[in-house]
Amino acid sequence: MSNRLIRPILLVEDSLADAEMAMDALREANLANPVIHLEDGVECLDYFYARGAWATRERAEPAVVLLDIKMPRMNGLDVLTQMRTDERLRRVPVVILSSSREESDLARSWDLGVNAYVIKPVDADQFFEAVRTLGQFWAVLNQSPALD
DSSP states (O other): OOOOOOOOEEOOSHHHHHHHHHHHHHHHHHHHHEEEEEEEEHHHHHHHTOOGTTTTTTOOOEEEEEOOOOSSOOOOOHHHHHHHHHHHTTTEEEEEEEEEOOOHHHHHHHHOOOEEEEEOOHHHHHHHHHHHHHHIIIIIOOOOOOOO
């Protein structure tokens, strides 16, 4: 039996409707991992660098970051750029979960080192199933190196 720390799943999504559906899907996946919802890239970096509202958080890095691209204040590609240039964060798995089908967003995400790029299905049931499957894969099945 593993005594590995149960790391959170970070959901960075400015659409409240999409965030609520994603959180419901992750709950239905029966994961032990807590889900932390952040509303934009600035809040995400505050979380990573334990600033502001996150100054006292536990230092466990997330099992995976589900990251939207198009957000106010700071977009997902800027967050991904920052993560991949930081020695401490560069191995944290990042899945872009976006409604963008633009080839430039897709190519740039892969160039920046994204681990997966999933286009949000328009259909609510498909979106729900996609997020549930992502949560199970990244939080349970995926083996990642120690992030400390």
